[in-house]
Amino acid sequence: MQTGPTLATHTQDLEAILGSAQPDQHQLDALMRAFYEVISFEEESAPDWDTMASLFSKHARITRVTPEATDHMELSDFKNMVEELLEVGAVTSFFEREIARRTDRFGNVIHAASAYETRVSPTAVDFIERGVNSLQLIREDGSWKIVSLCWDSDAPFSLSAWQSTMQGGGNGAN
Amino acid sequence: MARTERFRFSHTRQIDSAYRYVSAAVDAGVIMRSAESGSGRFVSLDGDRLLNFGSCSYMALEARPELRDAAHRAIDDYGTQFHFSRAYVQCPLYLELEALLEQMTGRPVVVAASTSLGHMAALPVLIRDGDFVIIDQFAHASLHSAVKLIPGVSLEILRHNRMDQLDALLTRLRDHKGHVWYLADGLYSMLGDCAPWADLKDLLDRHDKLRLYIDDAHATSCFGKHGRGLALEHFGGDERVVVALSLNKAFSAAGGVIAVSSREMADRIRRCGGPMLFSGPIQPPMLGAAVGSARLHTSSEFPRLQAELHDRIAQCVALVGQRDLQLAGIQHTPIFQTQCDSPRVVFNVAKLMQERGFLCCICVFPAVPMNRPGIRFTISRHNHHGDIIAFVDALEECLALGRHQAILQPEAESYATVGAE
Numbered sequence: 001m002q003t004g005p006t007l008a009t010h011t012q013d014l015e016a017i018l019g020s021a022q023p024d025q026h027q028l029d030a031l032m033r034a035f036y037e038v039i040s041f042e043e044e045s046a047p048d049w050d051t052m053a054s055l056f057s058k059h060a061r062i063t064r065v066t067p068e069a070t071d072h073m074e075l076s077d078f079k080n081m082v083e084e085l086l087e088v089g090a091v092t093s094f095f096e097r098e099i100a101r102r103t104d105r106f107g108n109v110i111h112a113a114s115a116y117e118t119r120v121s122p123t124a125v126d127f128i129e130r131g132v133n134s135l136q137l138i139r140e141d142g143s144w145k146i147v148s149l150c151w152d153s154d155a156p157f158s159l160s161a162w163q164s165t166m167q168g169g170g171n172g173a174n
Numbered sequence: 175m176a177r178t179e180r181f182r183f184s185h186t187r188q189i190d191s192a193y194r195y196v197s198a199a200v201d202a203g204v205i206m207r208s209a210e211s212g213s214g215r216f217v218s219l220d221g222d223r224l225l226n227f228g229s230c231s232y233m234a235l236e237a238r239p240e241l242r243d244a245a246h247r248a249i250d251d252y253g254t255q256f257h258f259s260r261a262y263v264q265c266p267l268y269l270e271l272e273a274l275l276e277q278m279t280g281r282p283v284v285v286a287a288s289t290s291l292g293h294m295a296a297l298p299v300l301i302r303d304g305d306f307v308i309i310d311q312f313a314h315a316s317l318h319s320a321v322k323l324i325p326g327v328s329l330e331i332l333r334h335n336r337m338d339q340l341d342a343l344l345t346r347l348r349d350h351k352g353h354v355w356y357l358a359d360g361l362y363s364m365l366g367d368c369a370p371w372a373d374l375k376d377l378l379d380r381h382d383k384l385r386l387y388i389d390d391a392h393a394t395s396c397f398g399k400h401g402r403g404l405a406l407e408h409f410g411g412d413e414r415v416v417v418a419l420s421l422n423k424a425f426s427a428a429g430g431v432i433a434v435s436s437r438e439m440a441d442r443i444r445r446c447g448g449p450m451l452f453s454g455p456i457q458p459p460m461l462g463a464a465v466g467s468a469r470l471h472t473s474s475e476f477p478r479l480q481a482e483l484h485d486r487i488a489q490c491v492a493l494v495g496q497r498d499l500q501l502a503g504i505q506h507t508p509i510f511q512t513q514c515d516s517p518r519v520v521f522n523v524a525k526l527m528q529e530r531g532f533l534c535c536i537c538v539f540p541a542v543p544m545n546r547p548g549i550r551f552t553i554s555r556h557n558h559h560g561d562i563i564a565f566v567d568a569l570e571e572c573l574a575l576g577r578h579q580a581i582l583q584p585e586a587e588s589y590a591t592v593g594a595e
Contacts, residue, residue, distance in 0.1 A: 044333070068190040080181035087331045089311035092543045120545045124515035126580040128544065154194075 028103060031144060032114060036097050043093045046086065049079055057138065057145040065152040095119050099159060102166055108139040115159060130157045192540055202521045204536045215556040217533055224533040225561050227551040232483055232508040233395045234555035235426035241466040248462025260455040267461040274468035278400040280410055281433040282440040286449060287456050289391050289420045289430030293320035295447025296432045300416060301327060304352035308332050308343055314389050317357050337373040344381040353385045360390035360405045364537050364550060365502045366509030371408045378414060391420035396483060396508060401471045406433060427464035429456045483555050486562060490553050493566040499573065511537060513548045515577060520547045522576035530568045
C-alpha cells in the first residue's frame with residue numbers, strides 16, 4: 001500500500017481538485033495519478049482500498065476482459081478478486097502506471113482511454129504488459145468519480161501505433 | 175486474514191488460462207523440450223551440447239554402479255513389472271527398501287509410487303474431522319492438490335513463510351477442537367528458500383495443537399544425516415511433525431516416502447490411504463535402484479558425497495554474492511533464482527545461455543507469481559568447479575544482454591490494424 005507522503009498529500013488535495021465543476025488537465029491528471037497509485041502495491045501489502053473507493057462512484061462497474069471469460073464486477077468484487085490472487089500467490093506485488101492518454105468530455109461525462117504498463121517494480125527496465133484502461137467519469141455529489149473501468153488484459157497493443165492515431169483530444173501521460 | 179466472501183475462478187477457466195500461459199513458454203521454445211542425449215554434466219538440446227545447470231539430480235547418483243547394478247539385479251529377479259496390486263501382493267524389494275529408509279530417517283515409513291501420491295494417501299488419513307489446515311501459498315502444487323481431496327476441510331492459505339501470520343492464526347484457533355496442520359515445503363523448488371525452521375520450532379513450543387506436514391522432496395539426500403532432509407534434521411524426534419521425502423530428484427530412483435511418528439500411523443496410511451490401495455506400485459527396476467540408493471545413503475561414503483555437493487553450493491554462493499544477479503535470496507541450497515524484469519527478458523536470457531553452452535530453467539507464471547519471472551538454476555555434483563565459474567560469468571553477461579534485447583524488441587503491432595479500422 002503506497003501511503004507515503006506523495007500519495008497522502010495528493011489524495012488530500014484530490015477532493016478539492018475534483019470538486020470543481022470544470023475539470024481541467026490538472027484535475028484529470030490528479031485523478032488518473034491517484035487511480036494508478038492506489039491499485040499499485042509493494043510486497044507484503046495490498047491496494048489502498050479506502051482511497052480507491054473514494055475515486056469510484058458507488059454505482060461503478062469494473063469489467064475485465066480476458067481470453068477465457070469476462071468479469072463483471074462491482075468494486076467489492078474487484079477487491080475479492082485481487083485478494084484471491086494475492087492469497088494463492090498469483091501476484092505478490094503490483095506496479096502499474098499510465099504511459100499515454102486520450103480524453104473526450106461531453107458535459108458531465110468524461111471518457112479517458114488510458115494506456116498503461118505493468119512492471120515488476122518501479123525501477124524495472126522492461127514492462128510485463130501494456131494495454132488500455134477505458135474509464136468513464138461522471139459528476140457525482142459535486143465531484144468527478146469513475147463510474148466505469150474496463151480493460152482487455154490480453155489485447156495486443158502498440159504504444160507507438162496508438163499514439164500515431166491520436167488526434168485533437170489526445171494528450172500524453174504525465 | 176479470513177474472508178467471508180471469495181472470488182473464485184472457475185476450474186475450466188483456471189485450466190484455460192494455465193494453458194495460455196504455459197503455451198507462451200512452449201511457443202518460445204524454453205520449456206517442454208526433448209533432450210537428444212545426456213542427463214549428467216552435459217545434456218544435448220537442439221544439437222547443442224550444454225553444461226547442465228537445470229538438473230534436480232543434485233547428488234548426481236543416477237549413473238553410479240550401486241544404483242545401476244541394483245536395478246539390473248531387480249530386472250533379473252523380477253522382470254520389468256511385478257504384476258500385482260500392492261494391496262494383494264508386493265514385490266519383496268519393498269520390504270528391503272522400507273527397512274533401509276527407516277534406518278535412513280529414524281522413523282516408520284510408508285513408501286508410495288511418488289511423493290504426490292504419498293500426499294494423496296497420507297493427508298486424508300492424517301487430517302481428521304474437525305482439524306484445521308493452513309498451507310503456505312508457495313507449497314508444492316501436489317500439496318495444494320492433495321488437501322483438496324479432504325471433504326469439508328477448513329483451509330486457510332498463508333502468505334509465503336509469514337510466521338507472524340501463522341502465529342496469529344494459531345492464537346485465533348487456540349480453542350479449536352481439532353489439530354491445526356501447517357503444510358509447507360522444506361526447500362522451495364522455485365525460489366530455493368527454506369521453511370523458517372527456528373520460527374516453526376518456536377511455534378511448536380507455544381501452540382500444542384500445531385502439527386506440521388513438510389514436503390521435503392528437494393532437500394532429500396542433499397541435507398541431513400543419511401540424506402534424511404532438512405525437516406527430519408530439525409524435527410526428527412518430534413512426533414507432531416510428518417515429513418514427505420522424494421526418491422526421485424537427488425535420490426535418483428523413483429517413489430515417495432512418508433516418514434511418520436508411529437507404526438500405527440504408518441499402517442493406517444498403508445491400509446486406507448487411497449493411492450496405496452488403488453494406484454500402481456513402483457516397478458522392480460526402480461525399486462532396485464531405490465534399494466541401491468538407500469544403501470548408499472546409509473553407507474560411510476555418503477557424507478563425503480554430500481560434502482562435495484555443499485562445496486559446489488558454497489562456491490556458487492560466493493560467486494553470485496560478488497555479482498549483480500538480482501537473486502531472489504541467497505541460501506545455502508542447490509536451487510538459485512535470479513529475478514528478471516519480464517517474461518520477455520527471461521526467455522531472452524535462457525536462449526542466450528544456450529547459445530553460450532549452458533542449460534538453465536525459466537520460471538514464469540503460473541510456476542511463480544506474475545510479478546516474479548526469473549531464471550532458475552541448480553547446482554549438482556555433476557558441475558565441475560570450472561563449470562560453475564563459467565556459468566556465473568555467462569549468466570551475468572546474458573542477464574544484461576537479455577534486458578537490453580527486451581528494450582529493443584518491437585511491441586505488438588496488432589493495434590495499428592485495429593486503430594486503422
